[in-house]
């Protein structure tokens with residue numbers, strides 16, 4: 237078991253390494269980066285950085301050092317998954333359905349008592365009545381919105397997650413209360429509203445490209461109103477010529493989009509579901525978490541969906557990928573809004589950490605460069621959280637969450653898949669230790 241507590245780690249110097257700072261598309265060859273007290277204390281050309289005598293020295297020759305990755309859409313309920321993120325180089329997550337459990341983890345991770353990524357968390361989902369998910373807050377009276385916001389802020393949640401069944405009046409009251417109390421809305425486009433409405437209300441993020449299919453329907457499409465049930469089919473009725481205007485509207489509103497493509501690519505039933513459950517990374521998922529993904533599990537919402545809906549969801553992924561270059565262009569034109577790398581991990585067959593690398597591949601397959609794809613999970617992710625001066629790039633004073641890689645990630649995102657080592661808030665975790673801990677867990681799961 238890896239424990240982070242006990243004596244604080246000595247300074248760490250990674251020498252003669254190629255830095256991938258992610259602030260812009262560049263490489264800094266033969267550099268040395270010094271970590272102290274959880275932060276980047278110095279960096280510069282090797283030889284110009286004084287390495288303290290008690291520092292642990294890592295030879296970075298031929299290797300690449302980049303900021304840790306962020307999964308900007310997770311649902312983590314199982315403590316085991318916190319380690320899977322780290323083992324895969326995910327050093328920050330944004331959790332989209334919060335509970336006191338997450339506040340506890342966030343504090344323990346920050347204190348170094350628990351190995352896990354830096355955690356941002358929503359409060360409980362704010363929905364209408366009846367809420368889609370148990371445990372949500374049901375907001376049915378606009379006059380109660382301010383109190384709901386105050387309670388979530390007071391509890392320590394980082395942002396608010398509006399959801400599908402909020403009425404227009406309640407959503408608008410929630411947006412006003414969020415603005416007044418300075419806590420961002422990050423979430424869905426409620427079914428009673430259109431994408432344009434949430435942009436106008438100043439929602440910070442839109443998840444799953446919600447509202448996009450409706451906003452870009454071709455003329456004559458049978459889908460006038462798009463909801464959860466027909467959305468996958470509606471993606472096939474999108475007029476691509478309408479996408480640039482939607483992207484421009486997002487950028488004009490400075491609203492970020494987190495497409496979470498991988499979750500739809502993994503919608504599966506029957507034999508296809510069994511095949512996903514047989515993938516090698518499933519050994520590292522706890523039996524409790526996996527039980528909810530069995531095709532027979534009552535909690536597995538895919539079980540009750542018709543096969544045609546599942547097929548349409550899989551087939552909507554290439555349609556959704558076509559949005560990404562338009563978002564990139566809109567971001568370039570305005571320097572606002574942008575793309576976030578996120579997985580919807582926690583949903584069936586979407587495994588913590590491993591799935592973020594699949595999302596990276598989907599971003600590249602959509603036409604983004606490796607740099608653009610990685611940025612959505614580093615520098616841009618931090619900017620979206622208004623933390624661009626804390627993490628997401630390599631600079632003095634930034635949090636030391638780093639990945640040491642065998643290959644150049646700007647050539648191929650696959651090089652980020654298996655870091656040779658992860659620096660987690662200043663602590664060096666070499667691959668051998670990460671792998672040993674993964675295997676220890678897999679063995680204990682198999683023994684149950």
Ligand SMILES: [Zn+2]
Pocket residue numbers: 309310311332580
């Ligand atoms: Zn989600």
